[in-house]
Amino acid sequence: MALADRFDGFLLDLDGVVWIGREPVPGSAEALRALREEGKGIVFVTNNPGKPPAAYAERLRELGVEVAPEQVVTAGMVAARLAGDAADGGSALVIGAPALKEMVAATGATLLEGEAAWEADAVVVSGHRGFDYEELLAAKRALDAGAAFVATSRDPTMPYPGGELPGTGSVLAAVETATGRRAEIAGKPERHLFEMAIESLRGSFVRHERTKEPRNLKLAMVGDRVSSDIAGGHAAGLETILVLSGTTSREDAETADPAPDHVVDSLGDLLA
Ligand SMILES: [Mg+2]
Known part of the structure; x- marks a missing residue:
């Protein structure tokens, strides 16, 4: 069998x-x-919150596997829901890919960047290639002031052809180290x-x-x-x-x- x-x-x-x-x-x-x-x-x-569910469904379809977007659940969707609930119509700083920002914005939260984000009601963290010191600083200021703290995962790496990439856990470690706070994890x-x-x-x-x-x-x-x-x-x-x-x-x-x-x-x- x-x-x-x-x-x-x-x-x-x-x-x-x-x-x-x-x-x-x-x-x-x-x-x-x-x-x-x-x-x-x-x-x-x-x-991986890098794409919306429909994009993953489309990629599966390209492999010849018929999948509806409803059959895909990403940590990004879950993180957006948690952050949206926490911000409750307020504002959020999203450290992550454009797809994640769109999902958080769709909950009704206003997205803030740079110094304006120091006053965000929620901080969402996910690994992305544009992560930099300014994001880390904004996250620290917002979290020190009491913002809700959500991350998509603690996965240290992402499998990739030719060698693993640093994952969300690596970026999250920087934010947690800078703030002494621990994020609520949306994903597995x-x-x-x-x-x-x-x-x-x-x-x-x-x-x-x-x-x-x-x-x-x-x-x-x-x-x-x-x-x-x-x-x-x-x-x-x-x-x-x-x-x-x-x-x-x-x-x-x-x-x-x-x-x-x-x-x-x-x-x-x-x-x-
Ligand atoms: Mg995997």
Whole structure:
């Protein structure tokens, strides 16, 4: 019996599982199409807030995998929601990619930059290539004055062809060091993103009138990073499947804490 047969649905990480940078992981598109054909529920969960869900859905479509934007939950969406609630119609400083800024602005928060941001009601942190001292200083001033503090993740790195990139955790460490404060994390392994994804997955089963009671669905989290995917999936009460196509080596997998329920080389092995 293939590993996939044990489950009704999957929460699937993207970076390091479906693709690495611009390059698809070999066999991942075929595996996703097969899971769909078998009627498995799928929701994609990513700590990468660099693009809106529709853009990730479009990229999956380019790989030949039909996906609706509702099937993608990003830490950016969750961070925007948390920051929007905290700012409550006020203002926010967003250290992050343009897509994240748009999501936070869509909550009704006014985005501030530079010295004006010293008075922001909420600070949202995510790794991006334009991170600089001025952003760090503005975040410090706002946080020292009591702003709410949200970050998309603590992932130290991002898988990338040719070598990992510094991730949100690296940028967040600078902000936390400068302020002595600790951010609320929107993405994996914290519960917020998992709750949104599991709700979306159960909802899709209801919409498609599948026979099983949504509460009894057997779900698994599939990801390449132990500290976010496996720890978070485990805490959310899901079975966990670690793939070795991303940031975790087989050696590291053997001593992983928490230990994943299953370890496979890549997504294609779910169906082998
Ligand atoms: Mg990953």
